[in-house]
Amino acid sequence: MRCAIIATGDELTTGLIADANAAWISARLLDAGLPTVLHLAVGDDLDAIVDAFRIAGARAEQVIVTGGLGPTEDDLTRDAFCQFAGVGTTEDRAAAEKLRVIFAAMQRVMTPNNLKQAQIPAGSTVIENATGTAPGFYMAVAGATYYFLPGVPRECQAMMEATVLPLLVRAGGGRVFRMRLLRTFGMTESQLDEELKVVALPAGVKLGYRAIFPEIHLKLLAEADSEAAADAAVKAAADRVRAKVGEVIYSEDGRGLEEVVLDLARARGLKLAVAESCTGGLVAKRLTDISGSSDVFERGFVTYSNRAKMDLLGVPREILETHGAVSEPTALAMAQGALAHSAADLAAGITGIAGPTGGTADKPVGTVFIATADKSGARAGRYHFARWDRSMVRELTAQAVLEILRRTILGIKEFERR
């Protein structure tokens, strides 16, 4: 069963953005054992979209189309498909009702073009959109089935997972696939590969790597002829991988690192505080991304200036003058200050050079000091997170801070970037 993906939108053919949806969809299709034979992107042009349906339908049995379902003039995908299929549109009552409820809840006036989103091609079936206004739909025409999803990645992905993938797997017949994702941080893809290439996996299980900066996810994909066999195979494979590189695996259930840290702290009744310089609020932001973080995350200090470090954290002026703002003594004083000036049980202090300017021979861009403090004392490490740009240095640093908190709470050996 071959798949093709069509993306519509002038933003693609004018080069404003790359087609990230196609890559994501292809990866998920592959996880489900379905090969993609073609990606197509066309602009907001009715004839070009119809032409794309023809090209894709002649080469694949399953065609996934993203974009062009919104309320404005340049959203033409629905009209193009009606022309291609030779059908009119019909209002989906549930979708129209949902739009009315949403607009009422947001206390916003619904314009006529908003209602256009509830129109679907006659004979098609709605794909529910739990995270946005435009529903999707699917319909078979001349030997191929076309699935229509919004171009917004979050909505497109949620609808693929909830509706389209299960439909495709059912259409595929027979084979059962199981995927398990082991999230790791602290080893590179090639280091993991060196360790794991000697591990014998159960028959039918494939190990893959997915680099999602700054993490590496290990994908275990089991194919079998029953759910029980696939479950058993993927479990056995995970056990063998864990025996080899378990220390760098922080989650096997989809939780992100910030959620793991919060859960570990909550289970032990610990409150956390962070004092950030180079990460500028990113660690606090990641922790508070999680609903319910308020019972663990007590406060954060974004002490970008020296004065803020002295005022808010009590970092001694002599330390800043003798060792500099980016130094191990400053990181230690920040962590200790955050502990002393909060109601937290465990605090982190972060200072470094995110770049692109500010580096020196002794402390090049990417030099970061991370300290933690609790009632048993304080400790710090120096890291060199040289990466391509400022945002990567900051992301890598925030990730390392969370990993250090995880290891500190668990009492396992100090984080060490291999």
Next chain:
Amino acid sequence: MRCAIIATGDELTTGLIADANAAWISARLLDAGLPTVLHLAVGDDLDAIVDAFRIAGARAEQVIVTGGLGPTEDDLTRDAFCQFAGVGTTEDRAAAEKLRVIFAAMQRVMTPNNLKQAQIPAGSTVIENATGTAPGFYMAVAGATYYFLPGVPRECQAMMEATVLPLLVRAGGGRVFRMRLLRTFGMTESQLDEELKVVALPAGVKLGYRAIFPEIHLKLLAEADSEAAADAAVKAAADRVRAKVGEVIYSEDGRGLEEVVLDLARARGLKLAVAESCTGGLVAKRLTDISGSSDVFERGFVTYSNRAKMDLLGVPREILETHGAVSEPTALAMAQGALAHSAADLAAGITGIAGPTGGTADKPVGTVFIATADKSGARAGRYHFARWDRSMVRELTAQAVLEILRRTILGIKEFERR
């Protein structure tokens, strides 16, 4: 003159990477006045590549092909084109000589498959590769000209600039395109559409929308027969759009809102501080994303608990007890406290209910109070940012805070979510 872009490689159809070359090439083609009508991506499969040549050649006069020119087994683009064009290969002497020199310089043994890179289709012309080993080539077949470039972005881009674009511009003659992006915040896509559909744009100018939560970008694309005419048309169109919805346009030069705020503050010698509750560091994070923000952003307070609000900002206990942590008096006291407890000239205080839990009938999820304080006094507003999930409420809130800071600095009318 229409262009199409073909990318080859299993890494694309398995979703390992998104096709960034196609976006880059389309943007450069547009700069040169050449519209792209189609992007195609196929795997490392000879028949699929030949098929892609046929699809693209039937729809465009100029076809740019990336990837599959290297020395390994799965580099099939050259063979596919020979089959498509019905020609054999011939060794390009200069390319072969260059390979020998490169391998000698690297003191590496050249294997026969390395020499494969010097083979080009008979009748084609070499495109020199100044930054890598595999040369490109171009050749006309049945009404379309095909340009072949390596998939490595650096090599692909250098060869586009040095050779392919000059060839295309010469072949094209005439039509010129100009694009301008107006970034807006504060109106929805349909509200903008309602306002702007009555605006008469100059001939040859198309208006499009691009929703990048929480912003809407307006795209103006002008087509004309000279650079001067295209420039004039896009400028006239921008003037008319600005006359209608100028208040919500914060940038026309590619800068993000955080950068605009920092630049405005810097120009006036103002320092900023933020006191965040529901956004949990996100506003500080966005400001410090920008290199050089340290001369404007003085400090941030992530006061997630009531105790932190009292300790760090001096929010009176009576305010928290009488009005609650999520209230206008608390937001005002937070902004005033951040101003008093920092070296900033302008401070913001943010408190709200990001959800999904914590909402009440009186203050449902999405209720947010944002205050600013400076030496002239303090002011606050209540907003209802009901959105799909916690992260969207937080992102929308942070965006509103930055927009309120922009308007406060500029002294323009208070932000109001329509």
